[in-house]
Amino acid sequence: MNLRFGYGTNGFANHRLSDTLAVLADLGYDGVALTLDHHHLDPYAPGLARRVSGLATRLIELGLSVVVETGARYLLDPRRKHAPTLLHDEREVRLDFLLRAVSIASDLGAEAVSCWSGVRPPSVDPQLAWDRLVDGCARLTEAASKAGVPVGFEPEPGMFVQDLAGWRALHRALGMPRAFGLTLDIGHCRCLEPEPVADCVTAAAPWLVNVQIEDMRRGVHEHLEFGEGEIDFPPVLRALADAGYRGLVGVELPRHSHAAPEVARRSLTFLRAAAGQSGGADRTAATAGQRAPGQRRPAGAVPAPEALRAALATVDDGGWLDEALRRVAADPSVISRLFPAAARRCGRAELGVPGWTADEAARAVLLATLPADRAAVQARALYRHGDAAEKRAVLRALPLLPLGASAVELLHDAIRTNDTRLVAAALGPYAAHLDPAAWRQAVVKCVFMGIPLTCVDDLDHRADSELAAMLAGIADERHAAGRELPADAAALLARLKAEKGI
Amino acid sequence: MRIFDPHVHMTSRTTDDYEAMAAAGVRAVVEPSFWLGQPRTSPGSFADYFDALIGWEPFRAGQFGIRHFATIALNPKEANDPRCREVLELVPRYLDKDAVVAVGEIGYDSMTPLEDLAFAAQLALAVEYDLPALVHTPHRDKVRGTQRSLDVVKESGIDPGRVVIDHLNEVTVELVRDTGCWLGFSIYPDTKMSPPRMVELLRRHGTERMLVNSAADWGRSDPLLTRRTGEAMLAAGFSDDDVDRVLWRNPVEFYGASGRLDLSDADAPADFAGNSIKRGGA
Numbered sequence: 071m072n073l074r075f076g077y078g079t080n081g082f083a084n085h086r087l088s089d090t091l092a093v094l095a096d097l098g099y100d101g102v103a104l105t106l107d108h109h110h111l112d113p114y115a116p117g118l119a120r121r122v123s124g125l126a127t128r129l130i131e132l133g134l135s136v137v138v139e140t141g142a143r144y145l146l147d148p149r150r151k152h153a154p155t156l157l158h159d160e161r162e163v164r165l166d167f168l169l170r171a172v173s174i175a176s177d178l179g180a181e182a183v184s185c186w187s188g189v190r191p192p193s194v195d196p197q198l199a200w201d202r203l204v205d206g207c208a209r210l211t212e213a214a215s216k217a218g219v220p221v222g223f224e225p226e227p228g229m230f231v232q233d234l235a236g237w238r239a240l241h242r243a244l245g246m247p248r249a250f251g252l253t254l255d256i257g258h259c260r261c262l263e264p265e266p267v268a269d270c271v272t273a274a275a276p277w278l279v280n281v282q283i284e285d286m287r288r289g290v291h292e293h294l295e296f297g298e299g300e301i302d303f304p305p306v307l308r309a310l311a312d313a314g315y316r317g318l319v320g321v322e323l324p325r326h327s328h329a330a331p332e333v334a335r336r337s338l339t340f341l342r343a344a345a346g347q348s349g350g351a352d353r354t355a356a357t358a359g360q361r362a363p364g365q366r367r368p369a370g371a372v373p374a375p376e377a378l379r380a381a382l383a384t385v386d387d388g389g390w391l392d393e394a395l396r397r398v399a400a401d402p403s404v405i406s407r408l409f410p411a412a413a414r415r416c417g418r419a420e421l422g423v424p425g426w427t428a429d430e431a432a433r434a435v436l437l438a439t440l441p442a443d444r445a446a447v448q449a450r451a452l453y454r455h456g457d458a459a460e461k462r463a464v465l466r467a468l469p470l471l472p473l474g475a476s477a478v479e480l481l482h483d484a485i486r487t488n489d490t491r492l493v494a495a496a497l498g499p500y501a502a503h504l505d506p507a508a509w510r511q512a513v514v515k516c517v518f519m520g521i522p523l524t525c526v527d528d529l530d531h532r533a534d535s536e537l538a539a540m541l542a543g544i545a546d547e548r549h550a551a552g553r554e555l556p557a558d559a560a561a562l563l564a565r566l567k568a569e570k571g572i
Numbered sequence: 573m574r575i576f577d578p579h580v581h582m583t584s585r586t587t588d589d590y591e592a593m594a595a596a597g598v599r600a601v602v603e604p605s606f607w608l609g610q611p612r613t614s615p616g617s618f619a620d621y622f623d624a625l626i627g628w629e630p631f632r633a634g635q636f637g638i639r640h641f642a643t644i645a646l647n648p649k650e651a652n653d654p655r656c657r658e659v660l661e662l663v664p665r666y667l668d669k670d671a672v673v674a675v676g677e678i679g680y681d682s683m684t685p686l687e688d689l690a691f692a693a694q695l696a697l698a699v700e701y702d703l704p705a706l707v708h709t710p711h712r713d714k715v716r717g718t719q720r721s722l723d724v725v726k727e728s729g730i731d732p733g734r735v736v737i738d739h740l741n742e743v744t745v746e747l748v749r750d751t752g753c754w755l756g757f758s759i760y761p762d763t764k765m766s767p768p769r770m771v772e773l774l775r776r777h778g779t780e781r782m783l784v785n786s787a788a789d790w791g792r793s794d795p796l797l798t799r800r801t802g803e804a805m806l807a808a809g810f811s812d813d814d815v816d817r818v819l820w821r822n823p824v825e826f827y828g829a830s831g832r833l834d835l836s837d838a839d840a841p842a843d844f845a846g847n848s849i850k851r852g853g854a
Contacts, residue, residue, distance in 0.1 A: 410668040414832060457626035457669045489631045 071311040071345045076101035076320035077334050078139065078282070079110050083327035087111060087125070091132055093331050097338055101135030103184070103282070103320035106171055107142040113170045114145075122177045129178065137222070137280050137318055138175040140168060140185045155188025156206035157199045157230060164188075168210050176217040181317055182279040183214060184222040184253040187230040199230055204243045207250065215249035222253030222280035227261050227291040234263060234274060238376070241277070242439050245395035246379045251279035255322060257286030257293055260301045267301055268309040275313030276380035282322035283341070293323050295333060296340040303344040311345075372469045372499050373423050375438035378431040381421040385428045390415040395439050402444045405436055409452050410460060412436065426466075433463035434470055442472040449473065453480050462491050468500035475503040485512045494525040501527055510537045517544060523558040538566035573597040573815060575798050578823035579604055579706070579738060579756065579785035582629055582640065583621075589788070589795050590636040596799040600639040600835060602827060603629060604677045604706050606647045609790050615658040618646070622662065626669050639835060641827065643676035643706050644669075651690035652682065660693060667701040673830040674698070676706025677738070680717045683710065688724070695728035704734040704829050706756075709744065718744045722751055734829050736783055741765055742773065749777060754826050758787035759797040767797060767804040774805065779817050783826060 077099050082090040087110045094102055106113050111121060129136055146163055147153045154160040156168075168185055175183045190199045207223065214221045225237050237252055244250055252274055259270040271278075285299030286292065296303065310319065319341070326333045373381075382391060394408045394415075413429035420427055426434075440448055449471060453464040465484055468477050481504055484496035497512055504512065513526055514537070523529060541563040545555050555563065575598045582590070582603050593601075603625055612618060625642040633640035644666040646659040666672055675698040678691050698705040707725065710717035718737065725735050737748045738756030741764065748755050757773065758764045765773075770784060788795040802815045827833050 406665075407668055410670065413670050455665055457671060458628075458631060459670065461627070487628070489628065491631070 071307060073307060073311055073315075073319050073341075073345055074100035074135065074317070075338060075341050076103050076135065076137070076318035077337070078103040078105060078320050078322045078324065080105040080107070080139065080141070080324040081321065081326055081333070082330045083109075083324070085327075085330060088128065090330075091128060091134060094334060095132040095134055097331075097335055099134070099334070099338060101137070101181075101318040101320070102129075103137050103139050103280075103318065103322070104178075104180075105139040105142055106174065107145055111174070112145075113167065113174060118174075119177075122174055126178050135318055136175075136178055136180045137182045137184060137320065138171050138178070138180045140171050140183065152188055155191075156203050157188055157190050157194055159194075161202055161206055165206050165209060168206075169213050172210070172213050172217050172219055172221075175219045180219055182220050182222040182251065182253070184224055184280050185210070186224045186226045189228060190230040200243075203230065203240065207240065208244055211244060211247050211250045215247065220249050220251045220279040222251050224253035224255060224280075224282070225258065226255070227258055232262065233258075234270060241376065243399055243441075245392070245397070245399035245439060246376070246435060247392055247396065248383060252277040253280040253282065254278055255282040255284075256301065256306055257282075257284045257299070257322070258291070260286045260288060260299065261291050262289070268305040271306060271309040271315075272313060273374060275309075275315060276374070276377045278313070278315050278317065280317055281310065281315065281319045283319050284322050293325060295323065295326065296337060296344075303341070307341070307345045373426065375435050375470050377423060378421070378426060378470075379435045381423045381426070382416065382428060382431055382435070384422070385416050385419065385432075387416045387432075391432055391435070394436060398436055398439045402440050402448065405440065405448055406451065406455075409433055409436055409463075410456070412463075413459060429459065430463045430466050433460065434467035437464070437467045438470055440471075445471045446473050446476050449477055450480065453483070458489055458491060462495045465492065465495040465500070466498060469498065478503040481512075482508065485515065488519070490519050490521050493519060494521050497526045499527045506532075506534070506536070510534075510540060513537060514540050514544065517541065517556060517559045520556060523556075523562060529562070533562060533566055535566065535570040538563060538570055541566070573799065573802050573812075573819065574599055575802065575819045576600045576602075576823040577785055577795065577798050578602050578736075578783050578827065579758065579787050580795055581606060581787070581789035582633060583624065584790035585788060585795060587632070587636075590633060590638060593795050594636040594638055596796050598638060598795070598798065600641070600823075601633065602641045602643060602673060602823070604643040604674075604708075605645055606677050606708075606789070607649045611653065612650060613653075613655055615656065615662060618656065618659045619662055622666050626666065626671055630671055641671045641673045641833065642669075643674040644672050645676050645678045645694050645706075646690050647677055648679050648681040648687045648690065648708065648710075652684055652686050657686075660690065663694065664697060664701070667697060667703060670832055670834070672703070673827040673832050674704040674706045675701070677708040678705060679708040679721050679738075680710045681708075683713065683717055683720060691721075691724055692728060695725065695730055698734070699728065699730050702831070704736070704826060705730060707735060707737050707753075709737060709739045711739075714741075714744055715747070718747050722747065722753070725751075725753065736826060738783075738785075739764060739787070742769065745773060745777060754781045754783055754822075756783045756785060758785050759801055760787070761792055761794055761797070767801040770801050771804045771808045771810075774810070774814075774818065775808070779814055779822070781822070782818055783822055784818055 077094050079090050143151045154163050156164050171183050187203055211221050225231050225233050231240055254274050259267040263270050285294040285296050285301050287299050321337045323333055398405050412432040416428040416432040418427050418429045421431055449464050453461050481496045484492040541559055548555055577598055580601050605625055622644055630640040644663055650656045675694050678694045680687050695705055707721050732752035736754035736756045739758050740755050757770055759767060759770055784798055784801050786795045786797045798819060802819050805815050
């Protein structure tokens, strides 16, 4: 496992920055998460350019990578912690600070600039807070994109955006720009995410630009030294490595400054040991093999829109998709003209995500960018007025969208056609919403049309004795005509006969 | 001989035709939206027809390795029916589609004021959507209809190099030859043009901007007359390269101006692990 560990300077509050760097480099850390603060590279004090340049040289000498953090408590307002945020009336002060942080990060060659939403002030209603956050993040992301430094937006328990679901909503509202990534705090996942920590890492992997790590307990937002909380770290580190994450994994212990050098030493020893437990891979494989039918799907069966967006980064569309997503986020109605153009603009090449081509992935992320209350109406309209490829793209995107079972009539329409592309696409994961009779008819239609049964999601689990009887009927007819069932259907029938005792 | 039929109404043809066309060298077709013989009575019929032109028909063509493109418009004949006028509002949505490579067929049938309106409005759509235009010339009063069509094209401001004036013959060819527009010729068993007459026109006017189509539909027509014209050209001393220019490179150039003519897999077999049509299964 080849992870790179760092340590946050907010855990060295009683040290000079130059001393902090020397201690961390001596201990063997690969990098540092630099929280800009009044005593650590104050962005408002004189001589900033000279100090930034000196620090950049020093980091190179010590062989340390860097990410820039913006969570200082009393940098902007000596009386109110973290104020003002992007949600306050004085939000321009925060934005100015974040833009300075982007410039500094760019000059330092930093891997990311990290930030959070802040707590919503009681005087600001949620809709206004959201609008302000989206606007601020959009301006920050634009600057970060120009500077070539990704934004790592961090969900923080207790803040306005506090979990991965909130990050996803913000990401979509922004139009999924490439420069807007995720800072994931491993402890926060244990604190409040519904999924196991390692699963959070896997799901978030395409957008990770920065990782913070420490121990934590369920429901208690307190950054703990390793071993004092409830997190099982080897699977988490394995998930980071398996996801190909190459950024820093930075220890975040801001309340341990009193014993910083010793805590930093213990932390690195712990992380290296946890990362060295290479048995994790075998355990993962064994667990996956034992997954019972009907359990949560293995990750990857339905890729997250974020994963598709990340895979589309390899497509040279001259920035068309970025712009299209931004426009759809600002005005959902423009999707009606952008959706048909996506194949011409993004091409139809296969992507790194198995089973997805650029055109279908681009159309899926366009749909996923719609606000939840517009997704159903637009999906229906785009299907109704789409050519066959657009219809197929809508069908494939359905399980990625917040629709529940409300779009199941689109599957019925597709299954009525004799277009193999549409029938096949209708039998993906969203077909879980088809009633058993319709689903069986559709599977048998696949057999009739020569569509490989591999396109039928969850077939092994869902195939029942009634389907077996229908397949046996076709087998009889085919036999009478001197023909045979396709091999995949014959194998399914044989298995069902054996299992169901027919 | 590779053949691109730039005007053929495949909706009204059988799979036997597709099979024979593929065997004759037809690898790509453009199906212009037009009249269906039986007049339609509501815009909904048009929507379903347009949907078929960008949905089912390309799938059907694909079974035989033929790439299928379409042109979309309210045709001049039905532009006169007030029940169908709302179709003009449906058309733009289809002009965004990948396989829609021109606005058409537009033009004149009886040269009425309603036809004037639909013709001009749809030429404006061609400009707005950056698409070529396919202009049908009338069967009755053809010379004046052709002249008037050219006037409307000129007034619209569209680049004449992005317009084809179709169904030309010995009488109307001279009107169009020097306008910068492309010249379309429909080869029919009895009416319009025949292969020998077409060869004579090619000899007289050259192969530049000349498009040869079968315009086959539900009337007496033959989708293989493109091939027969190519054979007649060879018999008359034209080279293989001349034939390739007229039957392939010219239509590719004309519709290629749409930026949407994706012929990348025109030679690959379009088979999806068996299919319902060739096997008659479904």
